[in-house]
Amino acid sequence: MSPEPKSQEQWSAVDEYVNGLVVRPDAALDQALASTAAAGMPAIAVSAAQGKLLHLYARMIGARRILEVGTLGGYSTIWMARALPADGRIISLEIDPRHAEVARTNLSRAGVDHLAEVRIGPALESLTKMAAEGEGRFDLVFIDADKANIPEYFTLSSKLLRPGGVIIVDNVVRNGGVLDGSGKDPNVAGVRRFNDLLATLPDVSATTVQTVGSKGYDGFTLAIVGG
Ligand code: SAH
Ligand code: DHB
Ligand code: MG
Numbered sequence: 001m002s003p004e005p006k007s008q009e010q011w012s013a014v015d016e017y018v019n020g021l022v023v024r025p026d027a028a029l030d031q032a033l034a035s036t037a038a039a040g041m042p043a044i045a046v047s048a049a050q051g052k053l054l055h056l057y058a059r060m061i062g063a064r065r066i067l068e069v070g071t072l073g074g075y076s077t078i079w080m081a082r083a084l085p086a087d088g089r090i091i092s093l094e095i096d097p098r099h100a101e102v103a104r105t106n107l108s109r110a111g112v113d114h115l116a117e118v119r120i121g122p123a124l125e126s127l128t129k130m131a132a133e134g135e136g137r138f139d140l141v142f143i144d145a146d147k148a149n150i151p152e153y154f155t156l157s158s159k160l161l162r163p164g165g166v167i168i169v170d171n172v173v174r175n176g177g178v179l180d181g182s183g184k185d186p187n188v189a190g191v192r193r194f195n196d197l198l199a200t201l202p203d204v205s206a207t208t209v210q211t212v213g214s215k216g217y218d219g220f221t222l223a224i225v226g227g
Helices: 008-023 027-038 048-060 075-081 097-109 123-132 147-158 174-179 186-200
Strands: 065-069 089-094 116-120 138-143 161-170 204-213 216-225
Touching (some): 048 075, 048 161, 065 147, 075 089, 123 147, 147 161, 186 216
Parallel strands (some): 065 089, 065 138, 089 116, 138 161
Antiparallel strands (some): 161 216
16 A cells, blocks of 8 residues: 655655656756756746656647746746757746846756747736737747736737647646635636636636645646637
């Protein structure tokens, strides 16, 4: 019999075990996390196992163009950039110029700066501008910025997606907080508005998978839009 699932301590220990053998993050990724911490930025990047998951999803669909909402230090950006072909592109949107600066350094150190671009500004504005300028046909979108605006990011990035493209949204379970319908926590409220939206969209096929690991108990929503 396997032991009862227990605790954060155990989830982190299993993540560590898996990282060494299966995920195999490298020096550039470790350095991206270290420089993010050294800059006083929060330790909220995806875990190594989650980064590898994003990388594998991108490869599974043969993604050539990826859009990310929420860059931080570029950790998830590097994982996804590494899934791209030589002429691929990842554009990552970030509101904080300091974060963008750290991310650009990390992308360059990881040797993916020719594939990756960080655009500074509120993502609502950047996405609106991209749609107005006809920039589009992304294969994959990863939404991981402020949680209150998740539904708006989903709607705007849907317009930038190729038919049948994939949108992945981070932090949709929030330690089970998603069940709190009181509206007190604006992050949870954003996730719940997003789920209410998904329920109304016939051309979107989606699921939410709960996760545990070094980042606690949370989850991803995966959606295929149209096609
Ligand atoms: N995807 C990253 C983590 C992103 S953390 C990784 O896994 O490595 C969330 C980021 O979103 C932060 O850097 C924050 O500054 C940024 N952000 C918050 N609000 C935003 C907004 N309105 N527009 C764009 N970026 C925003
Ligand atoms: C937070 C944000 C994230 O994107 C995440 O993955 C974990 C935590 C936060 O703002 O607390
Ligand atoms: Mg996140």
